[in-house]
Amino acid sequence: MRRLPSLVLTLFLISVVTFVVVQMVPGDAAQLILGTEASAEALADLRAQLGLNRPLPLQYLSWLSGVLRGNLGVSLRHGRPVARLIAERLPVTLSLAMLSLALAVLLAVPLGVLAAVRQHSALDYGVLVFAQAGLALPSFWIGILLILLFALSLRWLPSGGYVPWGENPLGTLRTLVMPVLALGLPVAGVLARLVRASMLEELARDHIRTARAKGLTEAQVIVRHALRNALIPTVTLLGLQLGFLLGGSIVVEQVFALPGLGRLVLFAVVNRDLPLIQGLVLFIAALVVIINFLVDLAYTWLDPRISLENNRGR
Amino acid sequence: MNARNTLHLALLTLILAGLLAACGPKATPVPTAPTAQRGGSLTVAVAADVDGLDPHKTVAAATFQITRNLYDTLVQADPQSRIRPDLATSWETSDDGLKWTFHLRDDVSFHNGRAMTAADVKYSFERILNPDTASPRAKDYQIISAIETPDDRTVIFTLAQPQAAFLSNLAYGWAAIVPQEAIVTLRDHPVGTGPFQFGEWVPDSHVKLRRFDKYFVADPSATLRTGVPYLDEVTFRVITDPAARLISLKTGEVDVVPEVPAQEIASLKDEPGIKVIQQPFNGIQLLAINNARAPFDDLRVRQALNHAVDKQAVIEGAQWGTGVPIGSHMPPVSDFYVDLTARYPYDPDRAKALLAGAGYPNGFETTIALPQPYDFHIRNGEVIADQLARVGIKARLETIEWATYLEKVYYGRDYALTTLGHTGRLDPDPFLNRYVSDSKENYMNYNNPRYDELVKEGAVSTDPARRQEIYAEMQRMLADDAVAVYLLAPLSSVGLRDEVQGWQLYPIDIYDLRTVWVRD
Numbered sequence: 001m002r003r004l005p006s007l008v009l010t011l012f013l014i015s016v017v018t019f020v021v022v023q024m025v026p027g028d029a030a031q032l033i034l035g036t037e038a039s040a041e042a043l044a045d046l047r048a049q050l051g052l053n054r055p056l057p058l059q060y061l062s063w064l065s066g067v068l069r070g071n072l073g074v075s076l077r078h079g080r081p082v083a084r085l086i087a088e089r090l091p092v093t094l095s096l097a098m099l100s101l102a103l104a105v106l107l108a109v110p111l112g113v114l115a116a117v118r119q120h121s122a123l124d125y126g127v128l129v130f131a132q133a134g135l136a137l138p139s140f141w142i143g144i145l146l147i148l149l150f151a152l153s154l155r156w157l158p159s160g161g162y163v164p165w166g167e168n169p170l171g172t173l174r175t176l177v178m179p180v181l182a183l184g185l186p187v188a189g190v191l192a193r194l195v196r197a198s199m200l201e202e203l204a205r206d207h208i209r210t211a212r213a214k215g216l217t218e219a220q221v222i223v224r225h226a227l228r229n230a231l232i233p234t235v236t237l238l239g240l241q242l243g244f245l246l247g248g249s250i251v252v253e254q255v256f257a258l259p260g261l262g263r264l265v266l267f268a269v270v271n272r273d274l275p276l277i278q279g280l281v282l283f284i285a286a287l288v289v290i291i292n293f294l295v296d297l298a299y300t301w302l303d304p305r306i307s308l309e310n311n312r313g314r
Numbered sequence: 315m316n317a318r319n320t321l322h323l324a325l326l327t328l329i330l331a332g333l334l335a336a337c338g339p340k341a342t343p344v345p346t347a348p349t350a351q352r353g354g355s356l357t358v359a360v361a362a363d364v365d366g367l368d369p370h371k372t373v374a375a376a377t378f379q380i381t382r383n384l385y386d387t388l389v390q391a392d393p394q395s396r397i398r399p400d401l402a403t404s405w406e407t408s409d410d411g412l413k414w415t416f417h418l419r420d421d422v423s424f425h426n427g428r429a430m431t432a433a434d435v436k437y438s439f440e441r442i443l444n445p446d447t448a449s450p451r452a453k454d455y456q457i458i459s460a461i462e463t464p465d466d467r468t469v470i471f472t473l474a475q476p477q478a479a480f481l482s483n484l485a486y487g488w489a490a491i492v493p494q495e496a497i498v499t500l501r502d503h504p505v506g507t508g509p510f511q512f513g514e515w516v517p518d519s520h521v522k523l524r525r526f527d528k529y530f531v532a533d534p535s536a537t538l539r540t541g542v543p544y545l546d547e548v549t550f551r552v553i554t555d556p557a558a559r560l561i562s563l564k565t566g567e568v569d570v571v572p573e574v575p576a577q578e579i580a581s582l583k584d585e586p587g588i589k590v591i592q593q594p595f596n597g598i599q600l601l602a603i604n605n606a607r608a609p610f611d612d613l614r615v616r617q618a619l620n621h622a623v624d625k626q627a628v629i630e631g632a633q634w635g636t637g638v639p640i641g642s643h644m645p646p647v648s649d650f651y652v653d654l655t656a657r658y659p660y661d662p663d664r665a666k667a668l669l670a671g672a673g674y675p676n677g678f679e680t681t682i683a684l685p686q687p688y689d690f691h692i693r694n695g696e697v698i699a700d701q702l703a704r705v706g707i708k709a710r711l712e713t714i715e716w717a718t719y720l721e722k723v724y725y726g727r728d729y730a731l732t733t734l735g736h737t738g739r740l741d742p743d744p745f746l747n748r749y750v751s752d753s754k755e756n757y758m759n760y761n762n763p764r765y766d767e768l769v770k771e772g773a774v775s776t777d778p779a780r781r782q783e784i785y786a787e788m789q790r791m792l793a794d795d796a797v798a799v800y801l802l803a804p805l806s807s808v809g810l811r812d813e814v815q816g817w818q819l820y821p822i823d824i825y826d827l828r829t830v831w832v833r834d
Binding site for chain 2 (some may be wrong): 025026027028031032033034035036037038039040041042043045046048049077078079080085088089144147148151152155158159160161162254255256257259260263264267270271272
């Protein structure tokens with residue numbers, strides 16, 4: 001709660017910076033709507049209708065006063081409330097991000113632990129290669145390869161599109177398998193490397209020797225004593241990876257024709273749709289802030305010595 | 315298909331055959347095979363989502379490609395660019411060209427069940443002209459000074475002055491006739507008189523249309539036959555990634571990809587189960603020159619550019635052979651086209667001589683602005699830069715994102731050379747009037763008082779022969795003044811599953827599904 005004022009200030013500054021940056025970048029929404037086929041009159045009329053000819057501070061203030069009243073404004077290009085556009089697309093991106101994160105954790109933690117426990121084994125090297133590949137291969141490329149294999153050659157999965165959960169959950173899963181792999185595998189690679197490194201560090205510590213000396217089974221030593229500590233940096237990285245997942249969703253949603261937030265972000269920027277950009281940036285910034293808060297909460301659960309009130313984030 | 319339907323169809327075919335026979339030798343053969351089947355569904359992959367479905371409030375090509383199937387217009391253009399009846403069965407114009415009287419069909423109803431009348435036509439144009447609508451196309455119809463409806467079947471437009479392009483202006487999707495009672499929701503829930511009615515629109519995902527059983531049949535003797543539309547349902551799926559679009563065609567998830575990139579055509583033609591149809595596109599691609607900027611304010615330099623560019627090599631190298639060379643600002647598909655391709659033969663030596671005469675014996679350095687994400691324009695620029703280097707002009711390539719490009723290059727005219735394209739219109743006036751010296755669209759800074767006069771005369775002339783002369787002269791002037799390097803007219807290439815029949819290409823950017831059917 002003590003952090004609330006600084007959070008609000010952060011979001012406010014982000015909105016100011018976004019507004020200024022979009023103003024500085026050349027191009028405006030009216031020109032983009034009319035393209036190369038516009039008359040001067042049409043352009044002037046449209047700019048007036050969109051409110052683009054009002055003084056800049058006024059444009060910003062009217063947007064801000066709307067936000068304070070819970071109104072994110074209306075998209076210039078879609079002509080619909082920004083909040084509704086976000087709400088419609090949120091389930092797609094949230095499903096994509098959460099499943100990718102889950103895939104990454106489920107793959108990376110066991111692989112990282114096994115690699116650390118069996119250091120210098122073939123398995124260890126295999127994990128390192130996987131991690132390196134995850135770092136090196138871009139999501140869109142993995143995506144195209146997956147489409148070529150599973151959609152074009154094997155015909156197991158649809159090459160793109162989205163079915164809402166409420167309509168046909170199995171269909172949703174089928175459309176999400178490849179995007180989740182494309183987005184989750186690189187994260188899994190990064191994560192597996194970190195889990196391995198932290199585990200190696202933990203396993204070399206005194207308390208592990210003590211635990212072993214106490215006669216605990218190797219499994220108990222690894223899971224309860226080493227892994228739990230090794231997870232703290234992992235959780236930090238997970239919080240940071242959320243940014244990657246949201247950024248990566250822009251590309252992956254494009255490749256797999258998913259109607260999510262990533263597509264909306266790209267659309268907003270390409271079309272200089274200022275209210276939509278502002279709304280999305282504010283929403284995503286708020287999301288990241290909340291996730292970071294949850295990450296902090298996770299620390300206290302992993303290591304009770306960490307207290308949010310006194311010594312937050314260690 | 316049950317027995318009754320079969321009988322029905324057979325009967326209709328007979329009637330149609332009679333009609334065709336009655337039309338005598340003038341009858342155009344119907345483009346679809348005589349065994350068109352009714353029913354089934356079709357999925358079309360589109361590159362961009364619609365910008366709403368209200369035809370009066372957008373200029374987005376993605377919207378009009380689809381809205382042809384939802385709305386109708388007073389007249390329509392057929393694949394050969396001829397103006398044909400649509401909601402109007404016939405029309406006449408007064409001798410002074412100021413009064414246009416349209417006689418409407420009496421069998422048209424909106425998707426909400428209400429009959430379409432003259433009042434709807436009057437309302438639709440008043441809506442376009444109303445400043446509150448902020449229709450980006452209002453200017454096209456500003457010439458209308460009064461609209462009268464003496465009865466339910468007759469509409470009379472009075473124009474402030476004659477306008478040669480008036481009739482063809484009524485054939486574009488943005489002149490659609492809409493019902494007043496559905497205006498508020500038109501953007502998200504369109505209601506028209508078209509062959510298909512609205513099913514659903516999931517933004518960034520798809521637009522779904524269902525057959526409208528009460529659709530009237532326009533002009534059955536020419537382009538359409540009774541029984542259209544054939545399809546029960548059409549889905550336009552938004553797939554922005556070009557590679558993903560083609561893969562979904564290969565897997566059969568979509569049946570049609572209306573715009574296949576030139577570099578993919580060869581591989582698609584080899585794919586079993588897929589065919590590619592091609593037709594010259596009503597549009598041009600050019601290397602625009604900033605005529606007001608040195609050294610391009612010198613005619614000799616612009617002529618040198620024209621001799622230095624090998625258009626055939628651009629077509630081969632940048633467009634994989636899909637296109638034809640042009641010599642002025644007009645595609646060969648236009649009735650007004652004049653072949654000026656011989657005006658500047660590819661001749662690097664002559665280009666060098668012209669440059670030397672202009673004081674640049676060793677060439678000069680310049681920049682070609684390339685609009686991202688239009689890769690075909692970017693490739694044109696790359697090939698041209700290489701050709702210019704051979705006559706001593708070092709052209710730096712600068713790729714500029716579209717929004718920035720529009721502001722800086724197109725509207726700001728802050729460029730030296732740039733590659734761009736222009737989509738043709740049904741009438742040459744709106745296509746060629748951008749070169750008027752004080753036009754906001756005159757981004758090449760052309761300035762020729764004689765040209766300005768011709769534009770004025772051509773716009774109001776009602777004499778077809780005189781118009782042919784005028785637009786031929788304008789094309790020659792643009793070529794003689796070497797305003798740009800007019801490169802090529804591209805081909806439209808459509809990729810379809812073998813089962814899909816009756817897909818037609820039009821001189822305007824629409825996907826008309828009335829004639830399309832799916833073979834079992």
